[in-house]
Structures are given as structure tokens and as C-alpha cells.
Amino acid sequence: MMTKKKWAVASSLALSSMLVLAACNDEENETTTPEEDGGSTEENADVGADFGTDTTNAEDAIEGGTLKVALVAESPFQGIFSWTLYEDGYDADIMEFSTNAIFETDGDFLATNDGIASMEVDEEAKVVTIKIREDVKWSDGEPLKIEDLMLPYEIIGHADYTGVRYDADFKNIVGAEEYNAGTAETISGIKKVDETTMTIEVKEISPALASIGAGIWGYAEPSHILKDIPVAELVENDAVRVNPVTLGPFKINKIVPGESVEFVKNEHYWKGEPKLDSVVLKVVSASSIAVAMQNGEYDLAKGFSATAYDQIETLENIEILSREELYYSYLGFKLGKFDTTAGKVVMDDSMKMANKDLRKAMGYALNIEEVSDVYYYGLRSRANSFIPPVFSSFHNPDLPGYTYDPDKAIELLDAAGYVDTDGDGLREDPNGQPLEIKLATMAGDDIAEQITQFWLQNWADVGLNVTLATGRSIEFNAFYDKVQADDPEIDIFMGAWGTGTNPSPMGLYSNDAPFNFSRFATDESQELLVAIDSPEAFDADFRAEKLLAWEELMAEEAPVIPMNNRLELEPVNKRVKNYSIDYTTDLGLEDVELTAEEPIK
Amino acid sequence: MWKTILRRFLVMIPQLFVLSLLIFVMAQFMPGDPFTGAITPDTDPARIEELREKAGLNDPWYEQYGRWIGNALQGDFGKSYTYKMEVSTLIGERALNTFWLSLVSVILLYIIAIPLGVLAGRYHNSALDKTIILYSFITYAIPTFVLALVFLYFFGYKLNWFPTGGSVDVQYDPGTMGYFWSKLYHMLLPAITYAILGTTSIIQFLRSEIIDAKAQDYVRTARSKGIPMRKVYTRHIFRNSLLPIAAFLGFTITGLLGGSIFIETIFSFPGMGQLFISSIGSRDYSVITALVMLFGFLTLLGSLLSDIIMSIVDPRIRIE
């Protein structure tokens, strides 16, 4: 139970910024609807294809009303309502109602000029210019100032800031390190030009700037409120916890800590007054959510798990929306070590998994299709690439990936010299030594345990003796501890990444990335990775081409084999109108309406 | 007696000290730390290392312990890594919920157990007695989590009589009557479950007390004086038998604390038990250690309370 939640936290840290960015978007890029591309097309039983991203309710709406939202979570939310300070994915889900990112994004999650702010990158001068609209107001009626955009940088860069966001990306801003060290009063690279314009000078130009990365921050903080609060005390201050001033369609009215939040509409919302009067959000446990939806207790369920699909499948009073998640799970092979003193990945040819045919065979042996079908109702599908299908310009649906093909696996193993020499039904390695491969998996719910058993069986079917490292699936924290420390007990491991809105694989697969857990790094792959993030890669075609080349290399070398992409489900009561979870939708939360006084039962 | 109570309190100190040492060392061995969960492709491992350093997680354990115990003595249990607030504030919120839940549970427990125990004792060996005994055996035998799950499903989901999670509805303002009722309403189902499961020992104890009392001289005397049986029960037996029950209070408290881990998890009730389980998952050391210390303290307090009540009720028992 808990481990599931923790994983949600891990992935939604990256996810959540995207969720809000995508919440309200303008006309262009209607051409790409994520559901239709790649990945899932090979699956016949893909129920996900039956669902839309928008509600279909066309009845007449009532005046105002209260939207009842369930936040599916096993533990209370933390209640840090500031994008600069929050850490928990649940807080991000809550802030979705009360905040508004300052940039809008397109289908590839690149910033457009339609939001509260617009951005221009001067590649020569390495300067990003950010301009804000006039007449945007905070929920307390104060006008939005350019200082409000500068404040988050001053908080994140501050020596007393304890969050994870003061990172390599942030240090890309000129003067950030000096400010953090206390040798400078301000961040020298950030300058106010006039009342609506600021500039940010960066050290390196990268295409990630357009994904609102590489140091650029996508949210504003109300400087008229927070300015005088010391950074160290911010996170416990009422201005963050109890009555945050926000830019979104709704503002927080009342909070029961950890349990529920009541929002009322923000009449100062820059896109116009929301149609609903209020929103009530409550934490609901995963086990009760299906019944609660059935009983008409809630209008929406955020964070609904696909494995519970069978519980809502037949409900008459709800409509199920779905969209692709920025997520892939993978099977990784340990091919070396991380040299912590040099900060480099060092490959080692003597590792048990160093034979690439063995790795490929292990990929072909997995019957991911059947698992997706039976346990995930087709809501997860075999991933063919490291770029989730959502990134329409970068995801390549034509990559073959590794599909279930035990015969091919057997063939590969035979050819590579992995044969059964002692007649126990299990293959020995090419030197005739017994081969025991140790798999590390994360502990999850009971379904996850059964799936792990199923994988072991799959491998046993092609004659490979795979056992669980430590004898059981490993609890989330310990799993990442061991995998990152290159524990010698682990030969292969199964993990997952929430990819965030920047499709660059650099942080996960480069030769100096500690998160390059498989410890695979060749000159060839490094070159491609550098090219993917080079200034030339502002050209999307160039970037896509390099990405493809890199993906083909990864498929050939198979240091990591992508396993699943997944769809996110959101059950919505049929009284809800104009609600959409499409990443590129025009509909915002301010447009949501209700067509009945109470949720339909 | 005050002297002995004071002495008991003094004895607690080394006990709690050893407990703190034990739990602190154990927490050190737990795999992962609060920052493991913060890993995403976008986080910088160097930053995480820096945060670990800043939080003092890289210091030797005895230094960390010294720092912690020093602060703890001043009532400062540090900050929760996940909730980013003072542990004392965090636990304070939850402790209050658990406290109220326990109080309602204890009240319900006595409401259920006392009449049943008295009836079983009074009509000793009758069919009623046997039924009550069977009931008490079944509630003893049924695992907490099974009954809780079935109740949650049946009364919560199926019949929709009770809320299935949380401690209060957000619409009400603290201090109003609506707020109070909403809180009570949210507590009722878990409290009933608690109460039903806890009745066994009280019923059986009360029953055998009354059976014993019936044979006592003072009852015989009263009867021989022609006082009606009903009066004998209310005036004499009941009063004499009921007092020792009060002594169970301490044990009941200890029991409730252990049970809260199950009940609060199943009913999604934001109390200390649920906080403990979720803190284990998120490796929130400061919360785990503080909770174990608090539970340890309350256990001690519970047994002291039992002894005190016992010695008041029955002067033959002296607390040592």
C-alpha cells in the first residue's frame, strides 16, 4: 500500500508541474491527440481507446454548484500549497485547482505565448526574456507584478531553502551559485527590465529552456505576501499552508489538514470568473473510491488506479476519461558500476549480464502483453521506447521494441552458448557454470507480487533461472538504495520513471548520471545524448532524429528494456460538463459546469 | 501514595531513555531515507546529497542521537521530513484525533460490556449467560482487521450509514455544533468496531466477580434481611463488582493504542496509528521515533493508572 503511494510521489514530482501547465491551453496543436499514437496500437484489447479525454455531457447546466473531488491517496496530504516549496504529488493535485502556471504549453510541452507570461530565448546572448500580461490579478485582488515572477528564484536559490529544486538546472542561471553561497545579495543573472518584463541570463542554452526547464521556473509567488517572510520559515507559514494567495480559477477557503480542502471561485481569475461556486476536495483511500463513485459521493476521482478498473467498468452513473501518462517502466541490466569519486559510469565486461543476446532474450521472454491484458485491462501497454507516446513529435511508434517471442528468446540463448549442460532444465552460462540471475523488484500491492512471480515463470519457461534478490520484492526505499549503490546482489532490476515534461534522456542515461542505473555508457551513446540537448536541437526535427538514433542504439544494446506505458484513468460523474484531461485542451477548470444539484447515483 | 507515584514516574525515565536509544539505533538501520522518495529524472543527486548533509543524516549515529535527545528533552522532536512541520505539531493534530476516538471507544465499550457482564453473572449458567459467553469468545477470536473490513464494507459502503474515511467534513467551522457532530459521526464506526472487539475481558471479569459476590456473606446477610434481590444487586453486588472494572482502564488504553494501527489504517482515520504506518513507508525517522516514544510513555502511564485506580478501589493492594 505505502510503496504504491511513495512511487506516486516519486513520479508525480515530475508529473505534476506538467499537469498544471497542460490544464488550460489554447487553440493550436489540436492535431495531436495522444490516445491515437503508437505504443498501444498493437493491443487489441485496449479498452483505453474507448475513452475520451473530455466529458460528453451536453445537458443544460445549473447555476453555480459545488464540484466534489476525491483525491485517491493512502495517507493524508502534506498541505504545502506553493509550487516552489511543495514535495508531495498530492499537494500538486490540490494546487491544480487553485493555481495557474504562468506559461501555457503545446502538445510537446513547449512554452507558448498564450499564457500569463511569454518567453523569448536569445540564443546568441544566452538571455531569456519573460513578459507578463497586464491586468492579471491574484486571488486577493492585487495585480500580478514582475516581482512575483522573480520571487520564486530568490526563494529556490536562497541558502535557507531546503527543497530539491536548487539543482544543476537551477545553477544554470548566472549568479545563482553566488547568491546561494551568500556572496551576492541577488541573483546577478535575473534582472527586472520594466514593470512587466524580466530577463534571465543562463550559462548554457539548451532546448530544455523551451520545456520550461534548464533553470526557468514556471510559477509565480505573491511577493506582496511572501516578501517579508524569511525563507526558512516559509514552509510553515500560514501564507503557504492555510490561506495561500493564488492565480488559479479557485482559491482555498477552508482546510482540514491532511484530509480535505474547500475552494471557492476566484472572481479575479484572469480568464474570467469560473462557472462553479466552489470545489470540495477530500482524500479517499484507494479501496473505497470505486464504491464512493458508485454511491455518487464524488464527481471526480484524481489518481484512480488502473488496476481497479474492473470495479468501475460497469457503473452507469460515471463516465471514464483517460490519457497517456508521462511514464514508462523498464527492465534494467547491471553492466557496470558508478565511480563516485570520478562521478562517472564505468562499464565492466565481466558482469553477468554483459552478453547482449542474453539481455535481448530476457526481453523477448516476457509476456507483457498478457499481463497488460489481464491485470490492466489494456490500460497499460508494452512500451517500445524511452519517450512516452505523449511526446508526439519525439515518440516514434514504428520502433519495434521487444514483443513476446519465447522462440526467439530460446534461439538467441542457444546461439549465444547459454545451454543446459547438466540436464536440470536450466541453462548454464557459456562456460558451463550454473547461471542464477538475481532480480530486484519493488514491493507493491498484491497484484504486483503476482506479476513478479509471472515474470520469473516466463524466464523459467525459456530455461533461465531468475530468482529474487534478497528473497522478496524490495520495499521502495530499499530498492532504490540498493540499485543506486550497485549492490552486487542485483543483476537485473525493474523500475519505472515518471519522465517529466522534458523528453531529454540525458539525466537518466548519460555517462555521468548516477540515475543511469544500468551503468551503460559508451562514447556513441554519449555523443547522441549530447546532441539531443545541444543548441541545434532547438530544431525539433534534428532533435527527433538524434533521439531516434539513440533509441535504436539502446534497442540494439538492450541495457534497459522499456516495459510498459500506461494510461491514466479518471472516473467522472455524469453530471459534470465541460471537463477535460487532455494535455492540449481549451477547457479549463473555470469552464466546468454541473447539470444536476447532486452527483448522479 | 503520592510518593510512590512520584517514584514510579522517576523509574519511567531510564525506561524511556533505553527505549529512545533502541528506537533511534533501529531507525538508523532502516533502508532509505526521506530523500530516496524524491528521486525523479529531474532531481540532481548532488543536491540530494547536499540535503542529506544539511539534515545531518551523514553524521555518525551517536552524534545524531545526542542532538536529538538534547532537543527532545526540551520538547522539540525535530521536523517531519515529509510534512515539513514540527513533529510535535504534526503529532498533536493526530493525537487529538486518536484521543477522541479512544474516548468514544472506551465509553461505547463500557456501555456494551457492563450490562452484558452483569447479566451473564446474574443469570449464571442460563441460556443468556451462555450466549453472552459465546459472544465474548467470538469477539475475542475474530481478528481486528476482519471485523473492521466487514463493518467498513457493510455499514460504510453498502448501507452508506457512516462516512468511510477522514475525521470531519470541511464545510463546518471548528467550534460549531455541526463541526462537533461531523467529528463524532466520522468516529462512530471505528469506535463501535473498537468497542465490540474490546469487550471480552471486561465481560468475563465482571461475570466472575458477580458470581463470586453472590456467594459472599454480605449478600447472604442482605438477602436474609429480606431485601429484594433487585436492590441487593444495585446496592451491593453491582457496586462492589464494578469498581475493579475501573482498573481495566489502563489496560484498555494500552490495547487501544495497539489496535489503533489497524483500525485507523482500515478506516482511513487520520490518527497516530495511521501516521505511524505511513511514516514507516516514507522513512520519516523523526516522526517514527517520536511516535514510538509517545506510545511507550502512554503504555507506562496506562499501567501506572491501573495500579493507582486499583489501590484506590481496593486498599488491600498497595502500589510498590
Add this chain to the structure above:
Amino acid sequence: MAKDKKDKQEVVSSPPTGMQVVIREFKKDKVALFSLIALVVGIITIFVWAMFIDQTELMRVSLREKFAEPGSTFWLGADQGGRDILGQLIIGARNSIAIAIAITLITGVTGVVIGLVCGYFGGWIDNMFMRIIDFFITIPQLMIIIVFVTIVPKYTVPIFILIMSLFLWTGTARLVRSKALSESKRDYVNASKTLGTSDFKIIFGKIMPNLSSIIIVELTLNFAGNVGIETGLSYLGFGLPPTTPSLGTLVSYANNPLVLSSKWWVWLPASLLILLLMLAINYVGQALRRSADAKQRLG
């Protein structure tokens, strides 16, 4: 957890009672007799049956059989991995019972020995152990066990038994100590001492037999308590490793309301088995207790 504290006060010290008293008591109490027979037959059946089940084969996941209903292939249906519930129930019950027995024996032996030694010798030995026991009683056991389980690097059944035993021996020790204390002041002990019988012989040859009935009652009730703790921890996910079938794990599937409402065969048999097991042990324990306590005897 509250339950293992169950009115131990009731166990009043009494003159030693022989086997006949026990037999007589069981003859009088039909329910207890029936429970005893059912318990013995049931446990033997479970252990013998379990020997014929191939656990690897049983735990083999077959996706197409997910939640198969009870029928001719699976008498009690299948769980979400398409694995036979009946087989898991038998193995799970065997595991739970075996673990409970192991814990009961370990804690029983430790508790009895320490209790006897403390009660007999008194003095600094007694003082030292009493401090330790006092400390163990302070600690919130369930919480500490959970923390312990999360820090064990390689988690197996024997380790689980050891962790549990580490914390559960104190109750028995305390009880036996208090009995031994009063027993060792009796004349026959003093007589033996003057005759020069060794302490070891007195403790285990004289005092222990006299306390046997109390010890048996204590162990029986501990056994029930241990089944409860094991299944509870497995339910919370801190018990047996998930690949080892356990009654608690089977019940935990009921966390999913769909399973709870429409897949009764997954969780109900395990729940009932726990219930019946506890009930039977309790009836037997009560009968034993009565035979140890002359005042409450039925016959």
C-alpha cells in the same frame, strides 16, 4: 493485542492438579472437548495435507484463471493470480500454526526458565531480569516489531519467528516468576534444600511440575495470541514474505471492496479458519484454566 492481557489475574494459585482433573473437566464441558478434538484433528489434517502440496506448483501464477470461481478445478476458487485458494489455505494455515507453535515454544521455554530462575533465586538475578522485563513491557511491541521487520535485510520465516519471540517472552516470564516466588517459600522446597538437592533439580524437578498446569494454560493462550499477531502483521504487510502463503495475506485481499463483496472465496475461508482456530483454542484454554483453578471447576 489487548487480548493477550486477558485477565491473567484470574489464574489463582492453587494446589497442583493432576491429569484426572483435566480429563474430568473436559468430560464435563462438551464444547471444550469438541474443540480439543477438532483442534487436534484439524491441525493434523492440515499438516498431513500440506505435505502433499507442491508449494512452487501451487504458487504458480496463471493469469487466465484470475478469480476463478469455486468449481471442480478449484474447490474454493482462485485468487487474482489464478492460484488455488484451498491449497493456499492449507499451506497458509500450516505456516501460521507452525509459526505460532514455534514462537510459543521459544517464548514458553525462555519465559518459564527465566521465570523459575528469578522466582527461585530472587536477589540480583531477579532484580536484573525484572528490570529487563519492565522495559519490554514499556515498549509498544507492535510498532517495534514493524520497525524491526523493515530493517531486516534478508527476510525469512525463521527470522520472523525470532523477531516475534524476542518481544513476546516477557509475559510468561513474569507470570511464572510470581508463582515460583511463592512456591519456593513452601516447605517442600526448604526441605529439599536442607537435604542438599541441587538447585537445578529443585527448580526443574520439584517446582516446575507443580506449576505445570499454569504453564500449560499460559502457553495455550499464548498460542492463540501468536496466531493473532502473525496474521495481523501479515495483513498489514509486515508479516510473512508475500510468496509464502499466509492466512493474513489471504484476508488482506479483502482490502479491495470488489473482492470483499463478490469474491468471497478469496478471503472468507481464511477469516473463518482464523476465527474457528482462535475459538477452539480459547475453549480449550478456558477448560484448562478451570482445571487449574479449583474454585471455578465444573465437576
